[in-house]
Amino acid sequence: MPTAIVTGATGILGREIVAALGKDPKWTKIHALSRKQTEKYPPTVKHDHVDLLASPQEIAKQLKAQNVEGEYLFFAAYMATDSEQGNSDTNGAMLQNFLDALALNGVKLKRVLLPTGGKQYGVHLGPVKCPMEESDPWIEGPGRPPNFYYTQQRILAAEGKKQGFDWVVTYPNDVVGVARGNFMNLSTALAVYAAVNKELTGELEFPGAESFYNRFDSFTYNKLHAEFSLWAILEPKCSNQGFNVNNGDVESWANMWPKLAKKFGLKIPSKQFDRPTPDQSILKLAEVTPYEDVASTNGMEGKTPRGTVTQRIDLVKWSQKKEVKEAWNKLAERDGLEKDVLEKATWGFLGFVLGRNYDVVMSMSKARKYGWTGYIDSWESLEASFDELAKEKMIPKFA
Ligand SMILES: NC(=O)c1ccc[n+]([C@@H]2O[C@H](COP(=O)([O-])OP(=O)(O)OC[C@H]3O[C@@H](n4cnc5c(N)ncnc54)[C@H](OP(=O)(O)O)[C@@H]3O)[C@@H](O)[C@H]2O)c1
Incomplete structure (x- = not known):
């Protein structure tokens, strides 16, 4: 044993x-x-x-x-x-x-x-x-x-x-899931962003890059x-x-954002990427892309543009706004939630995850060849995490 x-x-x-x-x-x-x-x-x-x-x-x-x-x-x-x-x-x-x-x-x-x-x-x-x-x-x-x-x-x-x-x-x-006070937590920050927007506007505007909305990510x-x-x-x-070790699918926010909006009872602005962006931030990543390290072997030398992280709504700044803090405090008070969830959520990490201008797709072939058969639909893993967060009183319960 x-x-x-x-x-x-x-x-x-x-x-x-x-x-x-x-x-x-x-x-x-x-x-x-x-x-x-x-x-x-x-x-x-x-x-x-x-x-x-x-x-x-x-x-x-x-x-x-x-x-x-x-x-x-x-x-x-x-x-x-x-x-x-x-x-x-x-x-x-x-x-x-x-x-x-x-x-x-x-x-x-x-x-x-x-x-x-x-x-x-x-x-x-x-x-x-x-x-x-x-x-x-x-x-x-x-x-x-x-x-x-x-x-x-x-x-x-x-x-x-x-x-x-x-x-x-x-x-x-x-990584999708629940933990308290950790350094990289995508699910909690997403859920708090949605819950506060429900209080403030009833709309769910994508805070990341337009270029990433239709690109692909692999979640675990x-x-x-x-x-x-x-x-x-x-x-x-x-x-x-x-x-x-990924879920076994690839996903885009174009596919999952409407599901997120529905889960929280929110509406996506129909022309969300035409809206003004007074709170935008743009971060340039390494001058030489990681792709360059293999580019000489697949004939793509010098062809991959530098990476950027564009947050149409910079989430660190958003989380520190007076109206956001007030809305969260009101919500936390009303629904008996843990007060420090807004402050502890990892906004910089979520901003990075949503703001990239390149795909992040991992192959699961090796694990499968070794005998691994596990799989979960990425949206379902996010939804299960939101339900768990609600059960643990970190976000409001769903109707
Ligand atoms: N989270 C993601 O989205 C993600 C994505 C891809 C890869 N990863 C990688 O996965 C690995 C694990 O990360 P994670 O996100 O699961 O970490 P995490 O949620 O931040 O948890 C870190 C754990 O380490 C413990 N710890 C921290 N400092 C310690 C110390 N000095 N002595 C003993 N224990 C200590 C913490 O508990 P105490 O503070 O109580 O000690 C906690 O249990 C990392 O390599 C990370 O880069 C994470």
Whole structure:
């Protein structure tokens, strides 16, 4: 009977891995780790506190005192900083410290699963070659910023060799689901945007780029990612492999925005992209697109224009407007909602997700060839997340 440790147990990806392990009778002992505890757990799950930025010796001491051990590690802890160098240093250190601490305690891991994401392909830097495939080259070298996923994957491979475990890396993208106080949460911000607009105008204007409205994105439902993780960590064929983990469809906002409007009882302005944009912001991405790194091999050299993120309504500024705060406070008061949801929602992240001028399509072929059959309709995953947010009193209930 396998036993597990999950770091980042309260995060948007980690909490669903813990929930899935807790429901599966095959997993007899699960240690859920984070600095704060925000969840109630089934009897097979024990939550322990650990700060992964402490020294390996200090972490080892804490783990020993809490009897933390296991054969399978899901490393879903994540900390955002304000620079790519900071992300690399911090998230690299958290993984290295934890693996060192387990080794100090003599814990013998069999396999480690590390969730990373679309930054693997440079989706944060501009246009990428689509669909993205796991065999695509890493976007690094002169002129490229550090990438914390590469730092973590190098640590994982080196420690695996040293300590005798193997590993699996997942590449989810634009994760859909519920979590409290996390760094990248698309569903909560979307739901709050819609709920406030219902109070203010009854209209749902797309705040992102007109160019992205009809382009394609790949989403990852956190519950589907958890299912994949439980499968891949035990599947012998997945040893030392990286996998895109998406819902299995591609979606556009042109398709999902009307569904969102209907769900919240709102109307989309018929000529929404002809409206004036006094609160627009435009961010230019890397001068050399990630696509350029493969362009010499597919004859597209110099052909991909620089990426931009255009927010027709800049969402960080929108969330700080007096009328928005007043509308949210009124709504929260009236419906008994958590007051700080507006402030904690990740507006910069949602603005980025909606504002790009390029497709973000990941291939699921490799996972399917290895035997994965999971799928969920992306709109249905968003709708399920909105229903969960309403149940947890983070947004108003639906009629
Ligand atoms: N969210 C997305 O849309 C998305 C998309 C693609 C990829 N990803 C990737 O998925 C991975 C996991 O991210 P996530 O979004 O699931 O993270 P998240 O929701 O922000 O959760 C982070 C988790 O790490 C824990 N943590 C943070 N600092 C810690 C520390 N010093 N010591 C111990 N635990 C700590 C947090 O709990 P405490 O603060 O209580 O410790 C929390 O449980 C990251 O690599 C991320 O880049 C995310």
